[in-house]
Every structure is written in structure tokens, then in C-alpha cells.
Amino acid sequence: MEILDFAFMQRALLAAVLVGITAPAVGIYLVQRRQALMGDGIGHVAMTGVGLGFLLTWSPVWMATLVSVLGAVFMELVRWYARTRGDIALAMLFYGGMAGGVMFINLAPGGSTTNLSSFLFGSLSTVSESDVTAICLLAAFVMLVTVGLRRQLFAVSQDEEFARVTGLPVRFLNLLTAITAAVTVSVAMRVVGLLLVSALMVVPVAAAQQLTRSFAATFAIAVAIGVSVTIGGTVTSYYQDVPPGATIVLLTIGAFIALTALAAPLARRRARTLAAAHPGGDPAECAIPAGRTAGDEVGA
Amino acid sequence: MTTEPVISLSGVRAELGSRPVLRGIDLTVRRGEVVALLGANGSGKSTAVRSVIGQVPVSAGGIELFGTPQRRFRDWARVGYVPQRTTAAGGVPATVTEVVSSGRLARTRFGVFRKADREAVRHALDLVGMTDRAKDSVDALSGGQHQRVLIARALAAAPELLIMDEPMAGVDLASQEVLAETLRHQVSEGATVLLVLHELGPLEPLIDRAVVLRDGCVAHDGPPPKAVGQHALPGHDHVHPHAPAGAGPMRTGLLS
Numbered sequence: 001m002e003i004l005d006f007a008f009m010q011r012a013l014l015a016a017v018l019v020g021i022t023a024p025a026v027g028i029y030l031v032q033r034r035q036a037l038m039g040d041g042i043g044h045v046a047m048t049g050v051g052l053g054f055l056l057t058w059s060p061v062w063m064a065t066l067v068s069v070l071g072a073v074f075m076e077l078v079r080w081y082a083r084t085r086g087d088i089a090l091a092m093l094f095y096g097g098m099a100g101g102v103m104f105i106n107l108a109p110g111g112s113t114t115n116l117s118s119f120l121f122g123s124l125s126t127v128s129e130s131d132v133t134a135i136c137l138l139a140a141f142v143m144l145v146t147v148g149l150r151r152q153l154f155a156v157s158q159d160e161e162f163a164r165v166t167g168l169p170v171r172f173l174n175l176l177t178a179i180t181a182a183v184t185v186s187v188a189m190r191v192v193g194l195l196l197v198s199a200l201m202v203v204p205v206a207a208a209q210q211l212t213r214s215f216a217a218t219f220a221i222a223v224a225i226g227v228s229v230t231i232g233g234t235v236t237s238y239y240q241d242v243p244p245g246a247t248i249v250l251l252t253i254g255a256f257i258a259l260t261a262l263a264a265p266l267a268r269r270r271a272r273t274l275a276a277a278h279p280g281g282d283p284a285e286c287a288i289p290a291g292r293t294a295g296d297e298v299g300a
Numbered sequence: 301m302t303t304e305p306v307i308s309l310s311g312v313r314a315e316l317g318s319r320p321v322l323r324g325i326d327l328t329v330r331r332g333e334v335v336a337l338l339g340a341n342g343s344g345k346s347t348a349v350r351s352v353i354g355q356v357p358v359s360a361g362g363i364e365l366f367g368t369p370q371r372r373f374r375d376w377a378r379v380g381y382v383p384q385r386t387t388a389a390g391g392v393p394a395t396v397t398e399v400v401s402s403g404r405l406a407r408t409r410f411g412v413f414r415k416a417d418r419e420a421v422r423h424a425l426d427l428v429g430m431t432d433r434a435k436d437s438v439d440a441l442s443g444g445q446h447q448r449v450l451i452a453r454a455l456a457a458a459p460e461l462l463i464m465d466e467p468m469a470g471v472d473l474a475s476q477e478v479l480a481e482t483l484r485h486q487v488s489e490g491a492t493v494l495l496v497l498h499e500l501g502p503l504e505p506l507i508d509r510a511v512v513l514r515d516g517c518v519a520h521d522g523p524p525p526k527a528v529g530q531h532a533l534p535g536h537d538h539v540h541p542h543a544p545a546g547a548g549p550m551r552t553g554l555l556s
Binding site: 028031032033034036149150151152154155157158159161162163164165166167168205209212213214215216218 | 353354355374375376377379381383385390391392393394395398399401402403405406408411413435436437439440453457
């Protein structure tokens with residue numbers, strides 16, 4: 001494998017594997033709570049961090065982590081306190097984050113928006129030694145949270161009100177989810193880029209769902225898809241000289257389409273097995289509550 | 301039966317937005333009692349039970365759970381809550397066991413499941429007759445089966461107090477009977493139950509006391525109103541004997 005002879009490719013592949021694991025691991029909770037686009041928002045905010053990193057000549061990865069964590073905490077606070085006007089506040093945060101990034105990087109000595117493009121769309125050859133250290137540490141944190149607290153995060157993401165009544169620290173867990181998502185964005189930005197991060201959080205989960213019935217299986221398959229596409233995309237971009245972020249995301253969407261096509265006959269077979277296992281079971285009953293139909297209002 | 305109050309509300313007021321929903325509610329549920337909260341849509345029944353579990357901010361009055369002011373109450377494993385929900389599904393597939401397991405978290409240390417916890421989850425599934433569906437996705441269930449899963453989730457922590465918000469809404473007849481049987485079992489084991497109902501239905505023989513709310517006030521607190529003849533049919537506009545003349549029909553029917 002001549003590809004592994006180059007130090008930069010070793011670093012790139014290591015980063016790619018870690019991204020492939022962590023992005024779906026966090027993404028599954030975002031999808032479960034129907035906040036699939038949260039990663040996209042954090043990605044926009046992280047641009048300000050990258051810009052600040054250039055301006056202050058600090059590591060853009062750590063600076064992006066700091067700023068995106070602050071942004072994620074702010075988003076979570078907005079979700080608590082301003083439910084009705086929350087989306088406007090979030091929109092301002094996203095666009096402010098993007099504008100801030102462009103502004104800071106232009107103010108940086110010798111900086112221009114071309115520096116930003118490797119962060120926006122990912123660039124393997126620029127993953128440095130210190131980036132790899134940062135990515136490993138951040139990925140370890142993400143795995144600790146998403147695997148170690150999986151039961152708590154599952155409960156909160158499935159039914160927040162019920163989780164509160166069972167006495168779970170729901171606010172803390174929500175904040176932790178937001179922070180973990182922000183950290184994942186920083187892990188992934190070197191490989192897939194800030195604008196495409198969210199795809200790697202959401203699409204592997206959506207693809208895995210086509211085959212699964214359980215959360216545990218969805219988690220495992222989503223991570224497997226994530227690792228396959230990040231490695232596949234990285235290797236492809238090395239041989240074909242195509243941008244890694246775009247390659248990885250297109251491969252992920254390809255996996256989604258392939259699995260969806262595969263799932264249709266699987267679902268039919270499963271339905272037949274279910275019908276055979278529960279003869280005379282469900283189909284007779286109606287899932288719509290009798291009191292909730294429009295016609296009944298008229299009759300009352 | 302002892303007379304220790306498990307739930308005690310005194311003069312509870314709550315607003316949603318600027319609209320008063322509860323206007324000074326007094327309600328006591330004692331250990332071992334099964335109390336039904338009845339009333340028309342918008343009478344404040346759901347808000348009342350949600351104030352008990354701290355999900356609705358209360359602007360005045362006091363709430364106590366097991367004799368502890370609710371603000372300082374931490375022992376949530378003693379309370380099993382069944383929300384009003386037509387579905388147990390989230391954005392990602394989950395099996396019946398996975399959903400029911402989240403009800404056991406309150407009894408675990410840092411969410412680590414031991415043998416006894418897995419056993420409790422299996423037992424809860426058995427109580428609602430869903431053992432054979434344990435590995436199925438909740439997406440594949442009917443409305444009644446969803447409700448059974450949500451009740452199993454509440455039972456997984458083996459609570460002393462069950463709070464249920466319209467457990468019979470959207471539930472097919474077969475599941476209604478299973479739920480009534482489950483509840484009967486819980487009551488015989490000494491559970492205290494507060495449930496919001498639209499109609500007494502198959503649960504009627506279990507209910508010790510009915511509290512009827514109207515416009516955020518308690519309109520009746522006593523033995524469950526007996527429904528006879530046509531009045532017993534679901535969907536019937538039930539005119540309550542305690543209602544002052546000219547107050548209009550009190551709707552307790554599912555179809556009103």
C-alpha cells in the first residue's frame with residue numbers, strides 16, 4: 001500500500017477514521033431529536049473560530065472548537081428561553097458566524113478567503129501533526145459521551161418530558177449533546193469541511209435506518225457506514241485528485257440510495273414474517289384516536 | 301388503606317401564556333387510591349397532572365409529592381408517568397425493549413443496567429402483554445400497542461404512584477382491556493393512581509374517586525359519576541348531576 005508511505009496520508013487516514021466514527025455517533029442523537037440541521041448551524045459558527053485562529057495565530061482547530069462550543073451552548077439556551085422566536089436568533093447566529101469568519105480571516109496578516117476554503121471543504125494534505133493530536137483528543141471525548149451516556153442520551157432524545165419526570169438531568173444532557181456536536185464539527189472540519197460536516201452526521205444515520213429496527217443496530221451500522229465512506233473518500237481523493245469532503249459526502253449519499261433500494265424487498269419480507277407470527281393481529285385496528293377526527297367535531 | 305397523601309395540591313394556579321388554566325385547584329390523592337380527573341377539553345385536566353410532575357410552572361399554591369414539596373422532591377423513581385402521546389417513536393428506529401428500558405434509568409446508577417434491571421424491563425413488558433413484540437420497532441405498532449409500551453416504560457421503574465394522561469385515547473378495545481387488567485394488577489399491588497380520562501369506560505370499576513374540572517376549577521370531587529343506559533355509551537354528552545342549572549352539558553364523552 002504505497003498510499004501509507006506518506007506521512008500526510010497516514011495522518012489524513014487516521015483523521016478520516018475518527019471522523020467516520022464520531023460524526024454519525026453524535027448525529028444519531030440529533031436525528032433522533034429531529035435536529036438534523038444542528039450540525040450545519042454549528043459548522044457556520046465554527047467559521048468564526050477558524051478566522052479568529054488565523055487572526056490570533058492560534059491553532060484553528062482549537063479555536064474553532066472553542067467558538068463552536070460557545071455557539072452550541074448559545075443555541076441550546078435559545079431553545080430553552082425563546083421557543084417562539086428561536087429560529088430568528090439561530091439564523092442570526094449562523095450568518096453572523098459565517099460573516100465573522102470571512103471578516104477575521106481577511107483581517108489576519110497575509111490572510112485571504114482562500115485560506116478558508118480548505119476548512120470549508122476539507123483538505124487532507126494540510127492535516128498537521130498538531131491537528132492529529134487535537135483530533136484524537138476531541139474524538140476520544142465524543143466517543144466517551146456518545147457511548148458512555150447512550151442510555152441517558154437515548155431517553156432524552158426520545159422523549160424529553162418523560163426523561164425530566166424520571167429525574168434525568170435533562171438540561172445538562174442537552175447541553176452535553178450540543179457541546180459534543182460542536183466538538184465533532186471541529187474534528188470533522190479538516191477532513192470533510194465545515195459546510196459538509198452535517199452530511200456526515202445525518203446521512204449515515206438515515207442510510208442505516210433503512211435496514212434497522214433498533215437504536216443499537218442503527219448506531220453500529222451508521223458508524224460502519226461512516227468509517228467506510230471516510231476511508232473510501234480519502235483513498236479516492238488521493239488517487240483521483242478530487243476534493244475529499246465532496247467525495248466522502250457523495251459516497252455517503254450513494255450508500256443511502258443503495259441501502260434504500262436494498263431495504264424495500266427486505267421490508268416486504270419482514271412484513272410477511274410479522275403477519276405470519278401474529279395471525280389475525282393488528283390490521284383490524286385503527287391508530288387514529290377516535291376523538292380527534294374532524295367529523296366528530298361537527299357531531300358534538 | 302392508610303390515609304397518607306401521595307399527591308397534595310392546594311390552591312394551585314397556573315397560566316399558559318396569559319390565559320389562566322388552573323384557577324385554584326385543591327386535590328389530594330391518598331396512598332392506594334385510584335383517582336380519575338375528568339372534564340371537557342380545555343378544562344385544565346392535563347395541565348393539572350403536568351403541574352404535579354413539574355412540567356407546568358405554577359404561579360400560586362403548593363404541590364407536595366409523598367409529603368415533600370415538589371420543588372425539593374428528587375425521588376422520581378417512585379413516580380411513573382405516562383404522557384398523552386399517540387406515538388412512542390422518535391427520529392431513529394427503536395425497539396420496544398429500548399423504549400421501555402429508558403423508564404428503568406431512574407433505578408440505575410449512571411445508567412448501567414444490571415441483571416435485575418433487564419429483568420424489570422421484561423416484567424414490565426409482560427404486564428402489558430407485549431413480550432412477543434419486545435424486539436420489534438415501535439414504528440410498527442398500532443396506537444393501542446404504543447400506549448401499552450408507554451405504560452410498560454412507566455412500570456419499568458416499579459413506581460408507587462402512576463400518573464397517566466388519557467391512557468385510553470386512541471386505544472383499540474383489545475388494548476383497553478389489557479390496560480385495564482394491567483392497572484387492576486398495579487392497584488392490587490398497592491399502587492396509587494392518578495389518571496386523566498375523557499370517559500370512565502372499562503376502567504370504571506377500578507376508580508375510587510372522580511374529580512371533575514371545569515374552567516380550571518374543581519367542579520366535583522367524590523364517587524365517580526354513574527353512567528347508566530344511553531349515558532354509558534362512549535361519546536355521550538354527559539350532564540353531570542352536580543352542575544348548576546343552565547351550566548350546559550358537561551362533556552365527558554370521547555367524541556365530544
